[in-house]
Amino acid sequence: MKTILSIFYRMGLSLKETLYDFGILKLQTLPCKVISVGNLTVGGTGKTPVVEYVAKHLVKAKKVAILTRGYKRENKAELLDVKPESNPLECGDEAVLLARKTKVPVIAAVDRYKGGLYAMEKYDVQFCVLDDGFQRRLSLYRNLELLLIDASNPFGNGKLLPAGILREKIKNIVAADVIIITKVDDAKDMPKLLETIKEYNDFADIVESTYEPKELINVFDKNDILPFSEVPSKKIFALSGVGNPKYFKKVLSMLNPSGLGWLSYSDHYAYTEKDIEAINEKSASADIIITTEKDAVKLELLDKTKFTKKLYALNIELKILKGEKELEDKINIT
Structure with a gap:
């Protein structure tokens, strides 16, 4: 067809x-x-x-x-x-x-x-x-x-x-x-x-x-910047709604985290409060959640108090x- x-x-x-x-x-x-x-x-x-x-x-x-x-x-x-x-x-x-x-x-x-x-x-x-x-x-x-x-x-x-x-x-x-x-x-x-x-x-x-990864910025607190040097000691959870989630995970793996889990939604996904429960459940064993810049502009609209982990956006440049x-x-x- x-x-x-x-x-x-x-x-x-x-x-x-x-x-x-x-x-x-x-x-x-x-x-x-x-x-x-x-x-x-x-x-x-x-x-x-x-x-x-x-x-x-x-x-x-x-x-x-x-x-x-x-x-x-x-x-x-x-x-x-x-x-x-x-x-x-x-x-x-x-x-x-x-x-x-x-x-x-x-x-x-x-x-x-x-x-x-x-x-x-x-x-x-x-x-x-x-x-x-x-x-x-x-x-x-x-x-x-x-x-x-x-x-x-x-x-x-x-x-x-x-x-x-x-x-x-x-x-x-x-x-x-x-x-x-x-x-x-x-x-x-x-x-x-x-x-x-x-x-x-x-x-x-x-x-x-x-x-190229540039920095990790807290989605809800722009003054909270996580140094890349701290990532190897953490289990991270990759959250994305982009066209190529595999490449996002590849970039994150370059930061050498101690563990890497992930949850991928469709490209340009519009997150709602209902999604937070699933995100919290799947990221339970992680230390932090890392998402893309494109996802971050939508996730910041949600209630930050409902997330059980800190949520960071990975800023990248060409x-x-x-x-x-x-x-x-x-x-x-x-």
Whole structure:
């Protein structure tokens, strides 16, 4: 059944491309520079830290806004101006996280063109960074296309949704100006991945990266920072609702805890007070609970007195191992 649905999905993609090719659907252009960060697959490639990296690099010299759709947000308004203090359930967890970490305007809008116009009018921005923008390259012009590929699972089984994890055909790698390979520390076959990339795109700069743990901050008390040096003496419990929980557990294992248990919910999971009982039960033998930054912005809405263990968020940053100068040069000349 999924294979049949994938055929219809492919037909839909082809029809959309044809409509743009013949000018029936129009490409829109914002009167500012646009940098897109996106991927070919669903879930867990690590877009948010890359969007953060690009925005922080640009804001040193330019006025910048981030355009996102605010995935799974409860507030379905056409446009939301997301603040660090905004409710992540209403605006989207990633949107609020980006607002907190970058300190630049974050606009959640299904129509990124309208979101960009709003950002320009209200904040006089010179650059817009598109979060998850690769699938919208036909509808909105961009000056620089950054495509992320997860080295731990680049293309899944090679099939389109829903039979596989591909959101579009692998050959569309050709549309990227820079290809950022993430999680190279968990690569299954790096030479083969590089060969596949070169087969479809031999002109894009290739950047190799991973994610580096920065600090552990108490979800309910930001002044309580747990040194990494104390982790080896503790049994930790990993709590997450992200696209790639296995990689989160891998990063935690690098901290060498004395024990590691885990509980994984679906990506962008909206925690409720009812979940606390299950979390407490499953983490009973642990010393502390560690969650992701994306989960933390939602967990902090819950009653902290109901948790039986201290709850920490692992803050991570993009770490570029190869190609950082090429990436920065491309961003700078955009």
